Amino acid sequence: DTAVSQTPKYLVTQMGNDKSIKCEQNLGHDTMYWYKQDSKKFLKIMFSYNNKELIINETVPNRFSPKSPDKAHLNLHINSLELGDSAVYFCASSQERYPDTQYFGPGTRLTVL
């Protein structure tokens, strides 16, 4: 009965490859997010979707493309992976009425070799 789940938990890949990370929430929330946490633990928002609509899009390379097939899912696709993409990526969700109590997934550790 995991609230926010992400797959895979670990992802090791070569530079130049394309990869996807999936996120699902079973909390009935309207809003979902992707965050990137670097090696220094700095956590920065990348995208936010509300009811499948993009509402926050930070300065992120266009190699990163979020896709929200429905309210419960927000996937992150990354093209042409670079060394600097190595990080832990967190998915989160929140109710629209309470946009600040965010529930985080366990994270996906991406390592680009």
Next chain:
Amino acid sequence: AQSVTQPDIHITVSEGASLELRCNYSYGATPYLFWYVQSPGQGLQLLLKYFSGDTLVQGIKGFEAEFKRSQSSFNLRKPSVHWSDAAEYFCAVRSSGGYQKVTFGTGTKLQVIP
């Protein structure tokens, strides 16, 4: 632009001792403030939040935080630390109104020694 500063990168306390983690924010109006905790290998969990009203807010796991506008601070406290409190703690700020992003501080790593 909103920002959050956590001046302490790493803090070590003895089990049973009191704890205070510092957080200073920068935002023009009344901010929305949060503390999250991240246990090793886990996602973040909300400890407490401040939107308005009483400046002393209570959270889960026995934590509390006090909003001090004059000092632009929102320090996290716990009277008696348990070994299970060892984790990374993040202060965060969000501006009011509409869809605004949450900006996180760089975190404070708490180590608890027996």
